[in-house]
Amino acid sequence: MFEIIERFHDQLLDNYEFTSVCVEEIFYDDILKELFEEANPISGLRGCNVENGDTANLFNLAALQSPIICYRYRNHFRVVAGVFTLNMIRKGIAQRHVHSDYKVPVFILSKKPIGLVRKHIIQFDLTNMLLTKCFISDTKKISFFLHAWFEKDQGKRSIYQSKEWLSLFPNLDTTEKVSNFLSISKKSL
Structure with missing residues (x-):
């Protein structure tokens, strides 16, 4: 299992392109959808309106x-990391700060990673944002x-001893x- 993930990491910097993609062509990966069905962190974000400056430049930044x-x-793209950024840009489109055909800079992997690797990427992205950006401070949440x-x-005391968790943190x-x-x-963690 971890050999596959290590191989992905070893080859990652040789297997992507950086380009701009229309936001409307980006959809959630199936594994990301499954995790969001369990617990969607977007629902925990504070709502705010972007009012100042050149919004398109802020979205690019x-x-x-x-x-x-x-x-x-197929004819679109599936996101595995940067979900919070994508959500912020979609919100900007909904609030008409940029046009619906707005193109955002993205990294595109040269091929679709296997499910195990996609889950690894998604778990790291979501958890890293939760732990380092502290968008939620409530321990229970x-x-x-x-x-x-x-x-x-099985046989471990908590998720913090799981192979998934330990491979990331x-x-x-x-x-x-x-x-x-x-x-x-x-207490509640």
Whole structure:
């Protein structure tokens, strides 16, 4: 299992292109949809309206700071990372700050990764945003998202000892370490 993921990481920088894609041509990957059915972090975001400046340039800057990563699928693209950036740009389109045919800079993987690798990418993107950007501070909500996105291995005490979790966050292998990292109480985590 991990050999496949390691091979993907070893070859990643040789197997992508950077280009602009119309936002309307980007759809969620099937694995991302499944995780969102369990726990959709977009619902936990604060609503705000972008009012100032050249919004298109701000969206381009956001797409470079938190890149969108896709792969080609039939006549469109499927996103595996950069979901929060994509959501922000879609919101900007809905609020008419940019046109519906707006093109956003994206990284396109040269081929569709296998399901295990796609899940790995998606879990890292979502969890990294949750842990480092702290868009949610409620311990119970953080716990809800993490437990929905990661499976607890049989015989392990928590998701923090699962193979999925440890492949992404090997230094955060206990509830206490995760709560200390987030500076929150471990009671509900």
